[in-house]
Amino acid sequence: MAAISLQTATMAEEVKLFGTWASPFSRRIEVALKLKGVQFEYIEENLSNKSPALLKYNPVHKKIPVLVHNGKPVAESLVILEYIDETWKHNPILPADPYEKAMARFWAKYMDDKLWPAATKVVVSKGEEQKAVIEEIQEQLKTLESELKEKKFFGGESLGFVDIAANIIVFLLVAQEALGLMEILTEEKFPVLHEWYQRLVDDAVFKECVPPRERHLGFFKARFGSSTASK
Amino acid sequence: MEEENQIKLHGMWGSTFTKRVELALKLKGIPYEYIEEDLSNKSQLVLKYNPVHKKVPVLVHNGKPIIESLIILEYIDETWKNAPRLLPDDPYERAKVLFWASFLHQQLFEDMGRVITSDGEAQEKATKDLFEKLTILEEGMKEFFPGGTPSINGENMGLLDILMYALFGPYKAHEEVLEMKTIDPERNPLLFSWVMALTELPVVKESTPPHEKLVALVQFIRENALQSCVA
Numbered sequence: 001m002a003a004i005s006l007q008t009a010t011m012a013e014e015v016k017l018f019g020t021w022a023s024p025f026s027r028r029i030e031v032a033l034k035l036k037g038v039q040f041e042y043i044e045e046n047l048s049n050k051s052p053a054l055l056k057y058n059p060v061h062k063k064i065p066v067l068v069h070n071g072k073p074v075a076e077s078l079v080i081l082e083y084i085d086e087t088w089k090h091n092p093i094l095p096a097d098p099y100e101k102a103m104a105r106f107w108a109k110y111m112d113d114k115l116w117p118a119a120t121k122v123v124v125s126k127g128e129e130q131k132a133v134i135e136e137i138q139e140q141l142k143t144l145e146s147e148l149k150e151k152k153f154f155g156g157e158s159l160g161f162v163d164i165a166a167n168i169i170v171f172l173l174v175a176q177e178a179l180g181l182m183e184i185l186t187e188e189k190f191p192v193l194h195e196w197y198q199r200l201v202d203d204a205v206f207k208e209c210v211p212p213r214e215r216h217l218g219f220f221k222a223r224f225g226s227s228t229a230s231k
Numbered sequence: 232m233e234e235e236n237q238i239k240l241h242g243m244w245g246s247t248f249t250k251r252v253e254l255a256l257k258l259k260g261i262p263y264e265y266i267e268e269d270l271s272n273k274s275q276l277v278l279k280y281n282p283v284h285k286k287v288p289v290l291v292h293n294g295k296p297i298i299e300s301l302i303i304l305e306y307i308d309e310t311w312k313n314a315p316r317l318l319p320d321d322p323y324e325r326a327k328v329l330f331w332a333s334f335l336h337q338q339l340f341e342d343m344g345r346v347i348t349s350d351g352e353a354q355e356k357a358t359k360d361l362f363e364k365l366t367i368l369e370e371g372m373k374e375f376f377p378g379g380t381p382s383i384n385g386e387n388m389g390l391l392d393i394l395m396y397a398l399f400g401p402y403k404a405h406e407e408v409l410e411m412k413t414i415d416p417e418r419n420p421l422l423f424s425w426v427m428a429l430t431e432l433p434v435v436k437e438s439t440p441p442h443e444k445l446v447a448l449v450q451f452i453r454e455n456a457l458q459s460c461v462a
Contacts, residue, residue, distance in 0.1 A: 060334070060367055074326045076333055086322035098309040102297045109299065 015040040016068040018054050020047060022211050022219055024116075024167045025077040026065040030209040031164050032081050036088040078108055081161060093161045107147060107154060108165035114140050119172045123179065123224040130181075137172070137184060145193040152199065159203055170201065170210055178220035238263040239291040243270055244440060245448040247340070247397040248300040249288040254393050255304050257434050258385060259311045301336055304390060317390045328390055331371060335394040339364050343398060346409065347449060348456030361413065369419045381425045385434045395422075396429045404445035408453060 017033065017040050019026030033040050045054055045064050057066045057073035067074045067083065074083045085093050095101050118140065122133045144166075148154060154162035169185070176184050187194040200206055211219075240256065240263050242249030256263050268274060268287050290297045290306070297306050308317040319325045342364055345357035375391065383392055399422075402414050416423040429435055440448075 060330075060371065069323070072323050074323070074330075076330055079326050079329045079333070082329070083322050083326040086325070098306055099292070099295055099297070101309065102302050102306040105302045105305070106297075106299055109302070 013039075014068075014070050016043060017041070018043045018045055018051075018057065018066040018068070019064045020045055022216065023064060024171045027209045027211070028077050028164050028167055029065045029067060029080050029084070031159075031167070031206055032084045032093060034205045034208060035091050035093065035159065036084065037090075038084070038088055078105075078112065078165065081108075081164065085161075091158075093155065093159070093164065095155075095160075104155075104161045107144075107162040110140075110144075111162075111165040111168050115166075115168050115172070119168055119175070122172070122181070123175050123220065134182065134184060138189065141185060141190055141193055145190050148192055148196055150192075153196065159200070159206060163200060163206075166200070167206075167210070169197065171216075173197075174211075174213070174216050175220045175224070178217045179224060237291075237293055239266060240264070241266045241268050241274070241289040241291070242287045243268055245445070246287060247401075250400070250438060251300045251393050251397045252288045252290060252303050252307075254388075254396065254435065254438055255307050255317060257438060258315055258317075258388055258393075259307065259313055261307070261311055301332060304393065308390075315386055315388050317388075317393070327374075331368075331375075332390055332394055334364075334368065334371075335391065335398060339368065340398060343405075343413070346413070347405065347453050350457060358411070362418065365414070365419050365422060369421050372421055372425070376421060376425070379421070381421075381428045383425075383428050383432065385432060388429075388432075388434075392425075392429060395425060396435055399426045400430055400435070400439060401445045401449070402426060404442060404449050407446050408449045 015033070015038055017026070017029055019029065019042065021044060030042070043051070043053070045051060047064070050062060054064065054066060055062055057068055058064075058075045061075065063075070065075075065077055065080060067080045069083075069087070074080050081093065094104055115137070118133055118137045122130060122137065125133055153159050154166065173185060175181075185194060185197060201210070210216075238256070238261060240249070240252055242252065242265065244267060253265070266274070270287070286298070288298075288300055288303065290303045292306075292310070297303050304317055318328055339361070342357060342361040346354060346361055349357055372391075399414050405413050412418075414423050414426055430439070
C-alpha cells in the first residue's frame with residue numbers, strides 16, 4: 001500500500017512527486033523543491049507494484065521520479081530539476097550565464113553517465129572486479145576534485161544543480177559502509193572533495209533529503225550483502 | 232589572435248553527434264570554422280579542450296570549450312536567440328522536448344548502434360528493441376505533429392528535428408549495409424514522413440555526406456565491431 005505524506009498544496013499550485021525513498025534520482029527532486037520552498041505532495045511508489053497514476057504519468061518508461069505540476073507530468077530527474085528551476089525562479093540552482101549553465105549540465109550528466117553506472121557495478125561485483133570498479137570510481141572522484149577546486153560547492157557559494165546531482169556519492173558511501181568495502185572517499189586522497197562532502201551532508205535542506213541512515217544501511221546489506229571486498 | 236566572437240567546431244564528418252551541431256549552426260546562420268579531427272590521432276586542441284572525454288564534437292566559442300552534443304545544442308539556442316528556436320520557451324513544453332530528446336539521443340541511438348554492430352541472435356534482439364522503441368516514438372510524436380505529416384522548413388526546425396535527422400538521415404545507408412529496413416513507411420508512417428521531409432530541406436541536403444561515403448562508414452563500423460567480437 002502506498003504511503004502518502006501529505007503536505008498542503010497551496011491554492012494556486014498542485015505539485016506531486018512520485019518517488020521512492022531509496023532512489024537518489026527521486027531524492028534530488030525533493031532537494032530542489034525544498035530549496036525553493038515549494039509545497040508538494042509526495043507519493044511513495046512500490047516499484048514491484050506501480051500505481052495506475054505512475055503508469056498514467058510516465059507511460060513510456062514507467063519510472064520514478066515523476067513530477068506532476070497542475071496535472072502535467074515531467075519525467076527524467078535532470079529534466080525535472082531544470083523545469084523546477086525555470087518555474088520557481090527564486091534560489092536558482094542553475095547559473096544564468098549560458099556557458100556556466102553548459103558546464104553545470106555537463107557535470108550533472110557526468111554523475112549519471114559515469115558515477116552512477118560505476119556505483120551500481122560496485123555493489124554487485126566481487127573480488128578483483130570490485131577492486132577495479134573502486135579504482136575507476138576514484139579516478140572519477142579525482143576528476144571531480146579538480147573541477148571543484150576552491151569552490152565551496154560546485155554551484156559556488158551555495159548548493160547548485162551539480163551538487164544536487166552529486167547525491168549519488170551519498171548513496172555510494174552508504175553502500176560502502178553497509179558492505180564493508182574499503183574507504184572510497186578518503187580525506188587523504190581527496191582533501192578538497194572530502195570537505196565538500198561534509199558541507200553537502202551538513203546542508204540544512206540536503207540533509208532532510210537523504211534516506212534514513214539505518215534503514216538505508218539495512219537496505220544495502222539485505223540487497224547486496226553477499227558480496228565482499230576482500231578475497 | 233582575435234578571439235572575439237570566434238566559433239570553432241572540432242568534429243568528424245561521419246559522426247552523428249557532429250552533424251547535429253553543424254546543422255544547428257547552419258540553421259541559425261552562425262559562421263564557424265570547422266576542423267576535421269582524425270579520431271585515431273586527435274589534435275592537441277581536442278585533448279586540451281576535452282580532457283575528460285577526449286571526444287568530438289567540441290564547440291569552442293571565444294576560446295571557451297563546450298562538449299556533449301545535446302549540451303552544445305542547448306548552449307547554441309541560449310546564446311543565439313534568433314530563429315529557429317531549437318527549444319520552446321515554456322518550461323513544460325521544453326521539458327517535453329528534452330524528454331524525447333533523451334529518448335532519441337540515448338535509447339534509440341544505443342539500439343541503432345547495437346543493430347549495426349551485431350549479428351545473429353544478438354542482432355535479432357536489438358532489432359526487436361529498436362522497432363519497439365520506434366513504435367513508442369511514433370505514438371509520442373503524434374502530439375508534436377497533430378496535423379499528421381510534418382511541415383518543416385529551415386525556419387521552424389527544432390531540437391527533435393535535428394536529432395531525428397542525425398539518427399535516421401542515413402537510413403538508406405543503414406538499409407544497404409544491414410539489408411533490412413530500419414525506418415519503414417508501413418510500420419512507422421509518421422516517423423518515415425518526418426525523415427523524408429527533413430532530408431529534402433536544402434540546409435540538410437548540403438550537410439549530408441554522399442551516399443557511398445556513408446555506406447562505407449557504416450560498413451566499416453559494422454565490420455570492425457563484428458571482428459572484435461570474435462574470440
